Amino acid sequence: MRYIVFAFLMILGADVFSQSKLTLPDIYKNGVYRQNRFGPIRWMKDGQGYSSIEKSAQLEGDDIVRYDALSGKRSILISAEELVPVGQGTPLSVADYHWSEDNSKLLVFTNTRKVWRYHTRGDYWVLDLKTRKLSQLGKGIPATTLMFAKFSPDASRVAYVSQNNIFVESLESGKINQITLEGDKDIINGTFDWVYEEELECRDGFRWSPDGKNIAYWQSDTKGVGTFYLINNLDSIYSKPIPLPYPKVGHTLSAVKIGVVSSEGGQTKWFDFPGDPRNNYLARMEFIPNSQEVMVQQLNRRQNTNTVWTANIQTMALSKILVDQDEAFLDLHDNILWLEGEKFFTWTSEKDGWMHLYKVSRDGKTSQLITEGDFDVERISHIDPASGFVYYIASPDNFTQRYLYRSSLTKKGKAERITPMNLSGQNAYQISTDSKFAIHTFQNTTTPLVYSLITLPKHESVRVLEDNRALKAKHSALGLNPKEFIKVDIGEVVLDAWMIKPKGFDPAKKYPLLAYVYGEPAASTVQDNWADGDLWHHYMARLGYVVISIDNRGTKTPRGREWRKSIYGQIGILASFDQKAAVEKILKTYDFIDPTRVGSWGWSGGGQMTLNLMFRYPEIYKAGLALAFVSDQRLYDATYQERYMGLLEDNQKGYIDGSPITYAENLQGELMIIHGTADDNVHYQSFEMLVDKLIKHNKQFSMMSYPMRAHGINERENTSLHLRETMTNFWLRSLPAGGR
Template structure:
């Protein structure tokens, strides 16, 4: 009896202790110990018949990955390819599956493994092919240096695979293993089949070649980087002598790569080039795809100002070009990947803001006719699926709440009212991976308090068939923390209402006054005020627990579905209008909430948010008493030409805007506590921005704190313990410069 009581007491103490430990939010648990890591699902691929999907799963028999198939209706699981079948000859271990692609007929599998990072993404490594009929596993590129293959793709009939290695394109015949090098001029300054840094970063171009529909030719981009300025990153920590790392990087007003598009036979030989009008160093060839069942490519050419998109069709036999469409904007244009050919390739879909909202249109092949498909005073935030067979386009929109996302559909054949598919109770952000026949979808749901929940649903009734991953363990850990939720609200600054959220301290007392910490981004590339999981935003909850009120505001121009006027309002005045909006919102918030201490107001941000932090600190020192800027641009002329010129115009046309939008211009106005942080190997926003600002602050005898992270890039997360050290550094700064707690 006593033994039983003792056991119960120990159990209860352990249970209470476990609850207590879970309720403590610590930086090591967030950034080192993986306590709040979420489970992910996939990547999945819908099978060609739409009756099931494939996914990667850890083998239960041995180390390695199985490729499995699930029947959509029944949930029956079949191992399509076991880990054992992915063991190369002469090896005892299966290859790890970083990604995989099915051939068009699902008869062969292409596996990407042993990957290497190139700039932002892992796009280089090794490729293997497994033939499901013969069960033969073969490595591609034998004789070519290991881990140099990029963007391997099956030919339309799956008899060959093409890939890039060391800036040249190769075609390999799967039956014989014969490899043909179809380009040979690639090298240090000539890039075939892939792109330079700025095309990847700002135009989302990395895979730079396409198979022709008949499998006889390859169309590809070639970039000449010889006149592009070279920026040098310096590695001082991995050897006793420093090592320069050259990076061709076109800064504002400087020369771009000369890019052209050519066509080469898979048998090799001379490349034929399209003679696209215009200076190749002052235009972008932003997109190129083959028109299905044809010998034509569609090419999108952006001018350097990025406010005119000229669409060409090019015949790969005659190399003749035909101009079919011109999209123009008085500010700037974004490039979209929503083209789908309809009605035996007589029409194609096209995304445009020409009526003031982002919508999908139907355009005739010659460009003479254009009809609206989606309609209404809302933005089509993204296209989820276009289904010509059933006559619908499925897309994400949120007409009533710009912080949320829902699935809608519209008819392709005629204009009609948008039909909402997502049920009203799924309040937050929703995403869908839809089967080819539109009968099923992998649905992902999340909001600020719900980590991603993956389920298989029917469409269009949105009935759940089965739960795939609910992240319940993470949800329970998060709930055990007993955090104050984000409160969404709007700030009326007179010109416009801005979306915002607030997190209050744990033991909030409205009779006390608390320090206010603003979190800002403010640039066109993103938004901070979204009803999404975002890892639980545990850093800001941690700061709230220390005794800070945390607020974030999306100023005009941020990436939210609020129409063309909202997005284009910042054209030519990056850093200017946004600073004005943030300042006015701060003033309004200080007037509205008595529990905020106006003598303890701070602001912080990363990248564009770091630039915004500096801008408001230097422009409005009477409001912001402390600021922390991470990986920031101090002078807009130092950033890449493609991004900065898109939103600011050309330097020759807007020198005043570049000067007035750059925080370094106002560095002499610094009054509050400032800390700046940067990685010395930042290939995106160069350490140069950091050093130039430091030099300017020294000139004006301004005191500040600084931290450099050697050989860390823009995310400052490489190498051991970096993420935790960074956050501890940030915490120390805030506790010193903006004392926590209510008074």
């Protein structure tokens, strides 16, 4: 009977979509619902205009254009014709660009290659706006190996990384100096290993001194770090192992140190930070303006103590100026700006229970709260000492939305909301150097990204830059049921959630419930934004599912320290309880949901959560779909897992109790697991270990492997469409759709 129902629903689904024109190929292959982006823009030094990349009207290439902020007057700063290298017929494709400090030279990044998650490797070219000369950097160095190129303070030279060494090139003579020599497969200079990039957001690993005479840089020694091997079985007759130094929970980290070398080359001097370099992180390092000192943030391995040092590059002396501590864990922030002649700096902390910005003296002895109130500063948009204000994003009253506020840098007072009340949703700002203008981005669940130029602080619109009107019209024509935001009271706490009801919803019928879950501290699913994944959920709702998502305690939302830190030491335990309790409350609250047809799905941490729900609460969850999941937390990287769980030696029971593989024998419902075999983040090993455990306990399940696809399972031809059709077929087969 199940397969007859399944065949009928597939026919019914095809008919529905032929009428509504919402199809998986249009979503995942044909680009019908792709939104237009704007930029990337760069505010010019004078603050009166901004530059952007635009397609040339003359050639198949890119122009760099300038817009006057007030008048909107457009001028071409650099035409595509000027970006045609000598001897080549086509202009450079501009992936990204950067101005020198005086806006006299432009650095163009092109021909890029992906390094793990991001395109950070490729070729760089410089165009001098005075001479109009276009020059390629790194001649004689292997092509597409340059990373993180940046101008010296006087724009006479450019430094960059290639093959784990740092080079400095003179723009006048073209002479290239290799200023580090030790870089190889184990020693990394000027960039980072996998875990620093993924979990500490460290990629660009060197800094010019303010006077341009020296370069401070990180060096990572990966010898001793366990090597995980990804296996490529697709691209040759014999399999090819891809080695990846990857520190798993409780195992050896890279030894990282910071040194200083003359920008002309020579011997590197190394700072002697206390502690074992393999059990501490040197997570941040920046030069203090107008000085010979760097500020360095050193995290202990538990990531609950951040020691801030000033380090003199001449004497190599260290001075401890600040220690930030938390009983659980600390997040890193990049909101430091030096004030009043470098006598003070800004610092972000949760020490009063909320995420706030402070003004701290250079010696660390005094600290003054800037952003006052019982709310979280979600992110800093702009700090402007000249106007005396800090602009930041917060949402004191609705944790699913985001608005611009400002506070005085010098006076105590209530936070001032800048975003108008009618812009209900999520707002972001790229603010000019003088705080008079901003590129404003607005979105909510029914409005794709709208980019506008506004004035500050009155937030008056100057002009709309991109409104994605055509995309909004396409969505409106689909007649989608709205995403409804709801509150779910589970007794201990009230959780945010959303719900999408099926097409032709009849409250007298009972529908299957499909719960989309993430649940980890790194993100949130319940946000009033234009989410790329929403069309998938609308697609499933049209098949006849009630789709929900719930943010459990510990998710990344601006609800204060206690909310975020409650998950510490119990990843997979507290969150799965909250998810289960919320679904139970939803089943009691809404009569139109069928308690015999409840399913969960999630990706990465959400895949882990789905497995925990299926194995821990089989009486509730009848079907589950888990993608790219961690089955045993001890298999994941040390930096992420130890931050939220503590060290394995201190919390072994928590690691075991929080891992779904521990409860695999409890599986009762329909389960499908999906993974990419080239997943450098959550290894295919996690998939195979769970498969082995399920087989041991004679549990039946479905599985799909995507060869040589990484964590996003989107590489190679037709992958995204095939994946979503596979997911759809699983749900129709295992959790029959439609009202009854």
